[in-house]
Amino acid sequence: MSISINSVSKAFGLYPAVNNVSLTIPKGDFAALLGPSGSGKTTLLRLIAGLENPNQGRILFNGIDYTDKSVKERKVGFVFQQYALFKHMTIFENVAFGLKVRPRKSRPSKQQIHEKVFELLKLVQLENTAARYPAQLSGGQRQRIALARALAVEPEVLLLDEPFGALDAKVRQELRLWLRELHQKLNITTVFVTHDQEEALEMADTIVVMNHGQIEQIGSPEKVYNDPANSFVYSFLGRVNEFRGDSIPQELRLNEETAGYIRPHEIVLSRTALDTSSPSEVIHVHTVGSAVRVELKRLDTDDILEAELSTEKYRQIGPLIKGEMLYADFSRMVIFDDDRPNQAKVSNKIVTAL
Numbered sequence: 001m002s003i004s005i006n007s008v009s010k011a012f013g014l015y016p017a018v019n020n021v022s023l024t025i026p027k028g029d030f031a032a033l034l035g036p037s038g039s040g041k042t043t044l045l046r047l048i049a050g051l052e053n054p055n056q057g058r059i060l061f062n063g064i065d066y067t068d069k070s071v072k073e074r075k076v077g078f079v080f081q082q083y084a085l086f087k088h089m090t091i092f093e094n095v096a097f098g099l100k101v102r103p104r105k106s107r108p109s110k111q112q113i114h115e116k117v118f119e120l121l122k123l124v125q126l127e128n129t130a131a132r133y134p135a136q137l138s139g140g141q142r143q144r145i146a147l148a149r150a151l152a153v154e155p156e157v158l159l160l161d162e163p164f165g166a167l168d169a170k171v172r173q174e175l176r177l178w179l180r181e182l183h184q185k186l187n188i189t190t191v192f193v194t195h196d197q198e199e200a201l202e203m204a205d206t207i208v209v210m211n212h213g214q215i216e217q218i219g220s221p222e223k224v225y226n227d228p229a230n231s232f233v234y235s236f237l238g239r240v241n242e243f244r245g246d247s248i249p250q251e252l253r254l255n256e257e258t259a260g261y262i263r264p265h266e267i268v269l270s271r272t273a274l275d276t277s278s279p280s281e282v283i284h285v286h287t288v289g290s291a292v293r294v295e296l297k298r299l300d301t302d303d304i305l306e307a308e309l310s311t312e313k314y315r316q317i318g319p320l321i322k323g324e325m326l327y328a329d330f331s332r333m334v335i336f337d338d339d340r341p342n343q344a345k346v347s348n349k350i351v352t353a354l
Contacts, residue, residue, distance in 0.1 A: 001061050001075075001156035001189050002027045003048060008057030010043055017043040019213035020057075025206070027062075028187045030180070032200035035210035036236070041193045042161055044210070048191060049159050050074050061157070074157070077150030081162040084146065085134040091145055092117055092130040098153040120148040123182070140171040147179075151186075160192035164199070176203055197237050201225060209233050231336035234261050241267070241305040243333065247298070254337040261334050264293065264308035268329040269317060277327035280305075285320050287311070294320060296328060 003025040010018040018040045025031045033041035046052040048059060050071040058067045066074055085094050095117045099108055108116065121127040124144040126137075134142055143163060150158060163179075164172040180203050183190050194200050200207050201221045209216045209224060209232075217229040228234035235242065243260040252258070270277065280296040283304070287293075292314040294307045307328060309317070320326070 002063070003157065003189065003191070004060040004063070005044070005048070006058045006060065008044075008047060008054045008059065010047060010052060010054050016213050018047065018054075021213070021215055022057075023208060023215065023218065025189060025191060027189055029205050030183050030190045030203065031192075031206040031208060032204035033191065033193045033208050033210060034195070034197065034200040034236075036195060038212075039210040040213035041195075041208075041210050043213075045159055045161055045191060045193050048157070049076050049078055051078075075153075075155050076157045076159055077153060077155035079143075079146050079150050079158070079160045079163050081165045085142060085149070087134055089133070090130065091121070091126070091132050091134070091137070094134070094145060095120055095149045095152050098149060102153075116152060120151055123151070124148045125178075138171075139167050140175055143167065143175060144178075147182075156189065158188050158190045160190070162193050162195070164196075165194075172199070179203065201237070209236065211236075231259055231261060234334060234336070239264050239306065239308070241303075243301075243303060243330075247301045247303050248333075248335070252335055254335070258335060258337050260330075261336065262330055262332055264306045265291075266332040267305070267307040268331075269294065269307055269309065269326050270329070271317065271326060273327045274329055276331045277329040280326050280328040282320050282322055282324050282326060284322065294326075296326070298328070299325070 003023075005021055005023040008018060008021050009016065021040070021044060033044060035041045043052060047054055050066070050069060050073075054067065058065055060066060061074065086097065089097070096113050099113045099116060102108075118127055118130070121130060124147060126141060126144055126148070129137060129141065129145070134145070137145065147163075164175055167175065176199060192203075204221060206218065207221055207224050208218050211232055217224050217233045219227075224233060225237050228237065234240065241262050241264065243262075244258070248258060248260045252260075273279070278301075279299045281299060282294060283297055284295040285292065290311055292309045292311060294309065296305050296307060297303070298305065305328070314320075
């Protein structure tokens with residue numbers, strides 16, 4: 001089922017949670033609503049679900065206006081961060097709940113419900129938990145059961161509100177891969193809310209970056225990461241160093257609001273000076289998996305920054321110790337002039353030399 005959101009706004013009192021948002025999510029797409037707290041992403045998800053009503057604008061499913069239709073009429077499955085499982089019910093009863101409460105005319109038989117529940121438990125790889133209670137499962141298992149329950153009613157749209165937010169890092173990573181594989185198998189239109197940039201980049205077909213109730217950019221993970229529309233998108237997606245004032249050459253400062261950004265892995269470190277490099281003092285070195293992060297202080301501006309090297313590149317440079325001097329090249333810095341609130345898609349340019 002495709003979703004079209006046309007000029008939708010939602011305010012709570014005087015606070016505009018969603019402000020004139022338009023968005024199209026194609027059938028079968030896996031879309032991530034990404035943004036910081038207060039960006040409007042959860043409110044937008046609840047508007048799609050029918051849990052909130054917009055103050056203006058229309059919401060269409062497959063081209064049909066569903067703005068005023070109830071949650072039941074929308075045929076959506078909703079998975080919350082805190083699972084929302086019934087503690088007094090077994091896992092079987094939790095998954096079967098949505099089927100058992102259907103009107104008598106559309107309610108499956110007991111045998112059909114039994115078959116459907118075990119089909120879903122097998123799908124989420126937890127068929128041996130049917131007789132257990134939620135308290136007897138791990139957090140990751142409970143989240144899978146919550147997803148199975150949402151799928152039991154055969155929704156045409158699956159909505160997830162920070163589904164992995166309450167889980168530890170290892171379990172989150174495992175469930176990301178599992179949910180992505182499940183989506184590919186079911187091909188159901190899926191919209192999930194997250195503030196985790198890595199999660200969105202890893203899982204989504206389409207990323208919708210939100211800020212202050214508006215959309216800053218829509219695109220594939222590669223598009224929004226490699227070609228950000230503005231400084232907010234650039235700085236929100238991944239680690240980044242920010243430079244202002246004297247840290248940017250005078251000829252490149254478009255005005256007093258000009259900001260320069262560069263990702264740690266785009267900084268080139270060497271032991272010899274280049275025309276475009278700045279002397280920098282090593283403050284701290286630490287290894288994270290296959291990468292080595294080096295914290296530096298620019299001696300020409302006193303800016304603190306972070307560079308990231310592969311372990312192979314780090315071996316080429318040689319062991320680094322606190323206090324020694326390197327030369328940092330910032331020729332891949334990006335200059336933006338869009339720090340005014342909610343301004344999107346303004347021009348930017350790449351600095352080719354500092």
